[in-house]
Amino acid sequence: MRVLIVGASGHNGAAVARRLSAAGHHVRGLVRDPGRAPDCLAEVVVGDAVTGAGLAEATADIDVAYYFVHSLDSAAQDDHDLVAARNFAEAAATAGVRRGIFFTTLPAPDGVAEPRYQRNRRVVEDVLTERLPGMTAVRAGMVLGDRSRGMRPYVQLVQRAPIIPMGPWRRHRMAVVDSETTTTCLVRAGVGDRPLGRIADVPASAEPTHEELIRAVMRVLGRRVPIIGLPVSSVTVDAFLTSRFTDDSFHFSRHLASINNFDYLVDPSLAAPFADVTPLDLDTALQAALPEAVAA
DSSP: OEEEEETTTSHHHHHHHHHHHHTTOEEEEEESOGGGSOTTOSEEEEOBTTTTBTHHHHHTTOSEEEEOOOOTTOTTHHHHHHHHHHHHHHHHHHHTOOEEEEEEEOOOOTTSOOOHHHHHHHHHHHHHHHHOTTEEEEEESEEEOTTOTTTHHHHHHHHHOSSEEEOGGGGOBBOEEEHHHHHHHHHHHHHSSSOOOSEEEOOOSBOOBHHHHHHHHHHHHTOOOOEEEOSOOOHHHHHHHHHHHSSSOHHHHHHHHHTTTSOBOOOTTTTGGGTTOOOOOHHHHHHHHOHHHHHO
16 A cells, blocks of 8 residues: 655654555655654655645555644644644545544543643544544554653653652553554554544553552662652642653643543543454563663
8 A cells, every 4th residue: 555654753653654664565754854754664755744845745646644743842732733634634635545544642531621632632633534534543542662752751750850759640540552562553543454433542551550650660670769649739840840850841741741630541442443452561561662771
C-alpha cells in the first residue's frame, strides 16, 4: 500500500514508518525538518500541517494516511492543532484518501470536566472523523519508549530529584503500554484487511497508579528516591517542580499535571480488535524503553 505519515519524525510516527517499510509498503513522510526524517521513508515531503504547506503533495495517490501531529509545547496549541487538523482533513478528502489513522490519548472518564489536553485531542478527533469517514482514532495510554514524551518526566524525576512529592493524584491509575505493542496495533489499524471503525483502544501492559509507576521506574533503574505523599496538590506547583528537575517545559509539565486527577483506563470492548496482541509486562516494557539507563 501507499502510506502517508504526517509527523513521521516523532517517536510513534517513525516507529510505524520503519515497520511499514520493512513490510514492503511504500511510505511517504510529511515532516517540517527533513534532517529528522527516518531513513526508511521512500519519499520525504517537507511541509507543515498548520500552514498547509506540502499537504496537497503529501496526500496525492495515498491509500492510508497516519496523523501524528500535536503542538505539545506551544502556548497556542489548541488553535494550531485545530487548524492543522482541518488543513489535513481537507487535503486528504480532496485527494480521495479513503482510510486514515489518528493516534490519540485515552479520554477523561464520562461525566467529568475534560482537562485541556483531553479536550484538545477530542476536538481534533471530531474534526478528522467527521470530515474523513474512513478515519479511525487509535487511543492508547502512556507509551513506554526511549523517546516517549509522556514517560520521560517519570524517569528523569527518579534520576534527578532528591525527593518526589506526590499529591492525592498518586493513587489514580493510568494505562501504559510498550512501544512495540503500540506500533503493532497502529500498523494493523492502517493496513489490516479491514478498517476497525471509528475508535479502537491499544491494550495495556499495565494500569498502575502514578506512585506504582514511579516505583517501577526506580526498580528497573536500581534507584531509591523518597516519595512524599501530600494531602493536597496544585497543578501549578506540580508543573513547576516537574519542569525544574526534567527537560520538559513548564507548559508541557502543566499538561501532565492537569490530567492526573482521574483514571485513564483501556475500554476492553474497544481493544477487542487487538485481542490477540499481548503487551509486554510493566517491568519488561520499562527495561526495553530504558536500555542505556538499565545498562549503566
